[in-house]
Amino acid sequence: MAETQSQGTPTLFSPYKMGNFNLSHRVVLAPLTRCRALNGIPGSALAEYYAQRSTPGGLLISEGAVVSDTAAGFPHVPGIYKEEQVEAWKKIVDAVHAKGSIFFCQLWHVGRASSSVYQPGGAAPISSSNKPISNRWRNLMPDGSHGIYPKPRALEVPEIHEVVEHFREAALNAIRAGFDGVEIHGAHGYLIDQFLKDGINDRTDEYGGSLANRCRFLMQIVQAVAEAIGADRVAVRLSPAIDHLDAIDSNPLELGLAVTERLNKLQLQLGSKLAYIHVTRPRYFAHKQTEQGKQSSEDEEAYFLRTLKRSYQGTFMSTGGFTRELGMQAVAEGDADLVSYGRLFISNPDLALRFKVNAPLNKYIRKTFYTQDPVVGYTDYPFLVAQSRL
Numbered sequence: 001m002a003e004t005q006s007q008g009t010p011t012l013f014s015p016y017k018m019g020n021f022n023l024s025h026r027v028v029l030a031p032l033t034r035c036r037a038l039n040g041i042p043g044s045a046l047a048e049y050y051a052q053r054s055t056p057g058g059l060l061i062s063e064g065a066v067v068s069d070t071a072a073g074f075p076h077v078p079g080i081y082k083e084e085q086v087e088a089w090k091k092i093v094d095a096v097h098a099k100g101s102i103f104f105c106q107l108w109h110v111g112r113a114s115s116s117v118y119q120p121g122g123a124a125p126i127s128s129s130n131k132p133i134s135n136r137w138r139n140l141m142p143d144g145s146h147g148i149y150p151k152p153r154a155l156e157v158p159e160i161h162e163v164v165e166h167f168r169e170a171a172l173n174a175i176r177a178g179f180d181g182v183e184i185h186g187a188h189g190y191l192i193d194q195f196l197k198d199g200i201n202d203r204t205d206e207y208g209g210s211l212a213n214r215c216r217f218l219m220q221i222v223q224a225v226a227e228a229i230g231a232d233r234v235a236v237r238l239s240p241a242i243d244h245l246d247a248i249d250s251n252p253l254e255l256g257l258a259v260t261e262r263l264n265k266l267q268l269q270l271g272s273k274l275a276y277i278h279v280t281r282p283r284y285f286a287h288k289q290t291e292q293g294k295q296s297s298e299d300e301e302a303y304f305l306r307t308l309k310r311s312y313q314g315t316f317m318s319t320g321g322f323t324r325e326l327g328m329q330a331v332a333e334g335d336a337d338l339v340s341y342g343r344l345f346i347s348n349p350d351l352a353l354r355f356k357v358n359a360p361l362n363k364y365i366r367k368t369f370y371t372q373d374p375v376v377g378y379t380d381y382p383f384l385v386a387q388s389r390l
């Protein structure tokens with residue numbers, strides 16, 4: 001079944017049918033943690049921020065919303081596990097829907113990428129393993145300082161089942177809040193990735209060792225969530241080739257293919273495709289502003305993504321270091337159906353419009369990425385139209 005509605009070579013502005021959702025363009029807001037949900041409750045600042053980035057028929061993915069009281073590892077990230085949080089999200093979802101956008105909620109558990117200050121009773125964070133994240137990485141603390149990641153505690157098997165249940169409940173909560181779907185965060189060295197990657201997962205039970213065992217936790221979550229809210233409302237984020245927070249795998253392509261193969265089978269079993277998979281490119285560097293991260297060769301990267309894209313039977317979203325031109329190229333060459341933008345969307349609330357008319361872009365200011373001011377560095381980046389009136 002052809003998913004593309006437009007004729008000819010698709011561009012970022014060709015409509016796209018993603019299952020039951022009709023997208024008017026392919027410039028997606030990537031999930032972006034912004035630390036503005038004071039004490040875990042998303043408030044009016046978030047409503048304004050997401051509404052600013054909404055376009056009729058556009059797709060937005062929320063920042064990671066934590067699925068339980070052990071799931072946070074950053075200050076002031078929103079939750080989606082308490083009634084008060086569900087009620088608060090309703091207002092934000094309404095603001096986005098009023099602008100005509102489709103809104104997915106990213107479900108997040110950071111696992112060992114946390115600190116005792118974010119854990120109930122000051123306990124150790126949980127993971128697949130007892131191994132801590134190395135000193136190469138630093139944890140953002142509530143006072144804005146950077147701490148060392150503590151030693152985590154490897155989950156017992158019954159506790160793993162409880163976490164699966166937390167994801168399921170969080171997905172139901174997201175739907176109750178009005179979200180159109182959920183994206184399960186299986187990327188970037190957080191809890192699910194801590195099971196997927198053999199550089200972290202040192203378990204000897206049915207959740208460690210073989211690829212089948214390392215994929216088990218992710219697959220149980222996807223299945224539980226899909227059965228609860230419908231496969232067509234469920235998306236999965238993956239980053240097999242990203243080593244963020246020491247999430248190294250000895251064979252990223254093989255791991256990626258193991259996941260896509262299992263997702264394909266699950267889709268057949270459920271009789272419905274997932275909404276999309278969202279894969280972070282190995283390259284996390286672009287926009288003429290350098291960020292820390294791994295760079296790989298163009299060829300290596302193109303081969304990796306193309307192979308994954310071709311192996312997955314459904315909508316494929318790519319992210320990481322895309323410019324307008326690179327996004328256009330990925331869509332035209334069939335390497336991505338949708339492209340998500342992170343840093344450029346932080347500083348350009350009207351990114352889709354700017355791309356459409358090929359307008360200059362505002363530069364992002366990194367130092368306000370994770371601060372708490374409800375306006376500065378959050379909702380005060382100028383719009384093109386307002387700028388041209390100046």
Ligand SMILES: Cc1cc2nc3c(=O)[nH]c(=O)nc-3n(C[C@H](O)[C@H](O)[C@H](O)COP(=O)(O)O)c2cc1C
Nearest residue numbers: 030031032033063064319320321322341342343369
């Ligand atoms: C400030 C910031 C916060 C982020 N938060 C999340 C997050 O909550 N969940 C997630 O999956 N990725 C997160 N990411 C990664 C982005 O979704 C995106 O993949 C990344 O920024 C690369 O895309 P870009 O080059 O367009 O910025 C974050 C990135 C940044 C810069």
